[in-house]
Amino acid sequence: MLYIKCPYCGIRAQTEFAYGGDATVKRPELNKEITDKEWDEFVYLRKSLRGKHLEFWHHISGCRQWFKVQRDTATHEIFKTLKPHEEL
Amino acid sequence: MSQNFRLEKEGLINRSKKISFKFNGKSYFGYEGDTLASALIANGVHLVGRSFKYHRPRGFFGAGVDDPYALVQLIRNNESIPNVKATEQELFEGLEAKSVNCWPNVNFDIGGINNFLRIFLPAGFYYKTFMWPKSFWYKIYEPFIRKAAGFGVVSHEPDKERYEHKYEYCDLLITGSGPSGLASAYSAAKNGAKVILAEDKPRFGGSLLTSDVNIGNESGKEWADKIITELKSMPNVVVKNRAQVFGYYDHNMLVMSERLTEHLPKSDKFTPKQKLWYIRAKEVVISSGSIERPLVFGNNDTPGVLLSSAAKEYMKVYGVLVGKKPIIFTNNDSAYETAIEFKKNGVDPIVLDSRKELSSDLIKEAKSLGINIKFEYVVVNANGYRKVKSADIAKISDDKTTLGKIENIVCDCICVSGFWTPTIHLASQSGGKTKFNEEIDAFIPSKSKQNETTVGSANGIFNLQDSLNTSFEAGYNLSKKITNEDNKLSVPTVVEKKNSKHDKFWCVPLPKGKKYKRFLDFQNDVAVSDIEIAIKEGYRSIEHVKRYTTLGMATDQGKTSNLNGLQLVSNIENKLVPEVGHTTFRPPYTPVSIGAIVGREVGKHSKPTRKSPMHSWHEKNNAVFVDAGLWLRPRFYKRGNETLFDASKREAENVRKNVGVCDVTTLGKIDVKGPDAAEFLNRVYTNAWLKLPVGKARYGVMLREDGIVMDDGTTTRVSENHYHMTTTTAQAANVLSHLEYYLQIVWPELNVNVVSTTEQWAGAAIAGPKSRELLQKLFPDTDCSNEGLPFMGFIETKLFGVYARIFRISFSGELAYEVNVESDYGNFMWEKIIEIGNEFKIQPYGTEALSTLRIEMGHVAGSELDGRTTPFDTSLDGLLSKKKDFIGKRSMQKEAFISSKREKIVGVVPLDKKTSIPEGSYIVKDANTKLPNPKLGHVSASCWSVEYNNPFSLAIIKDGKNMIGQKLFALSPLKNKSIPVEIVSSHYVDPKGERVRS
Numbered sequence A: 001m002l003y004i005k006c007p008y009c010g011i012r013a014q015t016e017f018a019y020g021g022d023a024t025v026k027r028p029e030l031n032k033e034i035t036d037k038e039w040d041e042f043v044y045l046r047k048s049l050r051g052k053h054l055e056f057w058h059h060i061s062g063c064r065q066w067f068k069v070q071r072d073t074a075t076h077e078i079f080k081t082l083k084p085h086e087e088l
Numbered sequence B: 001m002s003q004n005f006r007l008e009k010e011g012l013i014n015r016s017k018k019i020s021f022k023f024n025g026k027s028y029f030g031y032e033g034d035t036l037a038s039a040l041i042a043n044g045v046h047l048v049g050r051s052f053k054y055h056r057p058r059g060f061f062g063a064g065v066d067d068p069y070a071l072v073q074l075i076r077n078n079e080s081i082p083n084v085k086a087t088e089q090e091l092f093e094g095l096e097a098k099s100v101n102c103w104p105n106v107n108f109d110i111g112g113i114n115n116f117l118r119i120f121l122p123a124g125f126y127y128k129t130f131m132w133p134k135s136f137w138y139k140i141y142e143p144f145i146r147k148a149a150g151f152g153v154v155s156h157e158p159d160k161e162r163y164e165h166k167y168e169y170c171d172l173l174i175t176g177s178g179p180s181g182l183a184s185a186y187s188a189a190k191n192g193a194k195v196i197l198a199e200d201k202p203r204f205g206g207s208l209l210t211s212d213v214n215i216g217n218e219s220g221k222e223w224a225d226k227i228i229t230e231l232k233s234m235p236n237v238v239v240k241n242r243a244q245v246f247g248y249y250d251h252n253m254l255v256m257s258e259r260l261t262e263h264l265p266k267s268d269k270f271t272p273k274q275k276l277w278y279i280r281a282k283e284v285v286i287s288s289g290s291i292e293r294p295l296v297f298g299n300n301d302t303p304g305v306l307l308s309s310a311a312k313e314y315m316k317v318y319g320v321l322v323g324k325k326p327i328i329f330t331n332n333d334s335a336y337e338t339a340i341e342f343k344k345n346g347v348d349p350i351v352l353d354s355r356k357e358l359s360s361d362l363i364k365e366a367k368s369l370g371i372n373i374k375f376e377y378v379v380v381n382a383n384g385y386r387k388v389k390s391a392d393i394a395k396i397s398d399d400k401t402t403l404g405k406i407e408n409i410v411c412d413c414i415c416v417s418g419f420w421t422p423t424i425h426l427a428s429q430s431g432g433k434t435k436f437n438e439e440i441d442a443f444i445p446s447k448s449k450q451n452e453t454t455v456g457s458a459n460g461i462f463n464l465q466d467s468l469n470t471s472f473e474a475g476y477n478l479s480k481k482i483t484n485e486d487n488k489l490s491v492p493t494v495v496e497k498k499n500s501k502h503d504k505f506w507c508v509p510l511p512k513g514k515k516y517k518r519f520l521d522f523q524n525d526v527a528v529s530d531i532e533i534a535i536k537e538g539y540r541s542i543e544h545v546k547r548y549t550t551l552g553m554a555t556d557q558g559k560t561s562n563l564n565g566l567q568l569v570s571n572i573e574n575k576l577v578p579e580v581g582h583t584t585f586r587p588p589y590t591p592v593s594i595g596a597i598v599g600r601e602v603g604k605h606s607k608p609t610r611k612s613p614m615h616s617w618h619e620k621n622n623a624v625f626v627d628a629g630l631w632l633r634p635r636f637y638k639r640g641n642e643t644l645f646d647a648s649k650r651e652a653e654n655v656r657k658n659v660g661v662c663d664v665t666t667l668g669k670i671d672v673k674g675p676d677a678a679e680f681l682n683r684v685y686t687n688a689w690l691k692l693p694v695g696k697a698r699y700g701v702m703l704r705e706d707g708i709v710m711d712d713g714t715t716t717r718v719s720e721n722h723y724h725m726t727t728t729t730a731q732a733a734n735v736l737s738h739l740e741y742y743l744q745i746v747w748p749e750l751n752v753n754v755v756s757t758t759e760q761w762a763g764a765a766i767a768g769p770k771s772r773e774l775l776q777k778l779f780p781d782t783d784c785s786n787e788g789l790p791f792m793g794f795i796e797t798k799l800f801g802v803y804a805r806i807f808r809i810s811f812s813g814e815l816a817y818e819v820n821v822e823s824d825y826g827n828f829m830w831e832k833i834i835e836i837g838n839e840f841k842i843q844p845y846g847t848e849a850l851s852t853l854r855i856e857m858g859h860v861a862g863s864e865l866d867g868r869t870t871p872f873d874t875s876l877d878g879l880l881s882k883k884k885d886f887i888g889k890r891s892m893q894k895e896a897f898i899s900s901k902r903e904k905i906v907g908v909v910p911l912d913k914k915t916s917i918p919e920g921s922y923i924v925k926d927a928n929t930k931l932p933n934p935k936l937g938h939v940s941a942s943c944w945s946v947e948y949n950n951p952f953s954l955a956i957i958k959d960g961k962n963m964i965g966q967k968l969f970a971l972s973p974l975k976n977k978s979i980p981v982e983i984v985s986s987h988y989v990d991p992k993g994e995r996v997r998s
Ligand SMILES: [Zn+2]
Pocket: A006, A007, A008, A009, A010, A059, A062, A063, A064, A065
């Protein structure tokens, strides 16, 4: 079970969190004309990395904040956690 | 029966307490402190079971977790427990056990015939043979194998025992209470660290219980007792026996199973049988010790062949002789301790040492005691079927390839020692690397990944003084990092015997013309020849060899077999062991009962139960409840002998005719507040929200980005910057997370806050043509007219002085209102509605009637919004704004979504107007065509239409719009039904929606 540092609450057990997917994906701006390909990439296409992965987690049984986690998908090592608009 | 193999006084058992027990129906006696294994051996019982594949007789091979044989079916407190290890099960009064894996019984076993057919049962036999012909598998092979070969029998009764989970944090977790574990724990605890020390056996001390050493001026055991007593008295230390740390998981989380009452005849009311500890440790010290390796020779699986260390443990801990004519067969010094122990207890052993004559403290002592030692001698074969009767022995050449003349000597046990294998399971599970140590011919932990340190013989250190030195140091260094204290203890001086070097020899060659089975894996019956076949057949990777031969895959996880298997592969392939590598160690180290994993989360406790504030009223009024997610909701209110069908029909009819009231507290409710709330809703919902006035509600649909409908519900503008959103019961939690995601990550510039208010409000839906009259009586000071409170209107008012919100919204399609009060007043509101509603013939209605009403109105719900349907499919496309962008809008242009072939919601009526259509039925054109019959779609929801008094269903079918009026079939292969149906509009009742506006 992972031990995750919520940037707002501190270190908590994984059971308090929900995984929220790739944190490098940016939603296209509203009302912007985009191609089918761009939309499909946003909705469906995700890299399945081995190694460092920046991802969202949601502290659902805690402060209910979304935040970023940089985690190794092979070893589960967590290098860093960040607020949603902080950059690595 | 008398205990013929019990020594006069040796051992740690309590001889003043005699314990009676039964094995395979026969009565025996043992003493308090015995294991089932030691008590059986004391009574001369060595045959306990049959092996998995060949059904060969099985005895005891070890004295603890390392034993691969002695699995029994245990009866304790009228419960039958499979696969209990006799070497671990402590004896209690009235214990009953039976052999497993034997049919019809342990002495005559029909599967034993496999033993004589073994020439036909080589590696991969099961793969090769039982695959063909396929039909034989189900009818002949599988039932036969199950009956003749399976392990223990699982009880079909519910487990009456209680299991607990516990979460714990500590600075240092120490796994094993041998000398190195005690030293690390003591040194860390004295330096202020919070320590948990776990020991899987009932007694603390590990090897100190059986070895002849002194620490300081005490015996090893006295020192261990003293340290444990002091550790137990320290407030910063938790000491647990009967506790196995079986798994090392991510981020220094370890799991331990503690057996609290299995050593007792039954659990008392307040003590769980097992406790599963989830321990998050800052540092872990692995002091799991080492397990003796077997030596491999012909028929080395015969009962009576066992590890030399186990023989010593049976003598020193339990006062039991494993035999009275022992052969000790060794490649190292440690087995001499066993020989000396035999001699001290009046039994003359013969030692066969594979090495050239050499000298050491132990060998000298053995010689001085007059023990017969034969150097350069090996056991070639064990004779005897149910128990060893004699051994064929021979001199072996220097290069260990040639045997001399075979001699036969009578014996009743063969104690083997092939040196020691460090128990590196936990270290390897932690993700750490391992390395092969040439000195000891075994793997030891190498580079750590997590915060773990391996000490003592688990780290390949077999000298006690070195072990204590490094363990005291580890405990001090690790604790200092955490506590910043600097209290360093001095290490006591050890008096121990120096060992000479062991022999790398481990497998006795076959004599000319003999084809003895030489076993590596005793539980899965994997012999040397099986590995040879696997390699001949081209299996190279050790992982493949393992799976093909099943080496190390039994419940003992290869504790005694893995390393010899690797040795063999490396010999055949002419490689070094480290080049072959080892298979992956995975948790659990020892089997864990499912009960312990589940803990208290059983039955009703497997999830929380949510009840509305009106729950007790429903109970008192004969509600029959249904699970709705975590909620319990009234499904119907039973009157007399009514069935579900009768009651829900009555309730729904009363709504259409008079007025009904339904508990809608479970609907998800979310407060959306802030100056940008309207803009936010406009992005989240598919329809327009910017112009919704204060005091008005609106129905909205929200999509996922991929265009699939996520949820629907009404949202009301309570005040300028405050909206009250409702969601379906099922999606409430997901919708909140979804909103938070967009607010926190995608559009942080929006000044909006969301919070769940589901539990703050109790809700009652009042529906039916008489609902307005009732409402006016409930709220005499409020204008409840169609003008005062129009369709989709909202007002805040008082219900007999209690703050209340009234929403004029309808799910039933009737004139209807929803009243909300704060949860604490829910029951008050409900009782007032019933009391005043009596004159309008009010009846409460449950979820079944609620479904009937919504289905015949064609309102979509969870069965249509099933995570696969778009707004077009569910006829919600009228709510898609063309002017503004919203979540999921871009997906509406996807080719697949605009295809005319998509499925669309329709109504379905059986032609006979009588036969109900099972939910899940397929809609097809032709009921009698050849299979596969092309499916047009499926029936999503069915009801008995109270409006038309005939069955009515909703279905989602291809090209649904153009199907209206067609005669098709609803097929339910599960219910064996084929029903001719007509497709109609999904809006079966009041298609123009006049009633809700009336
Ligand atoms: Zn948090």
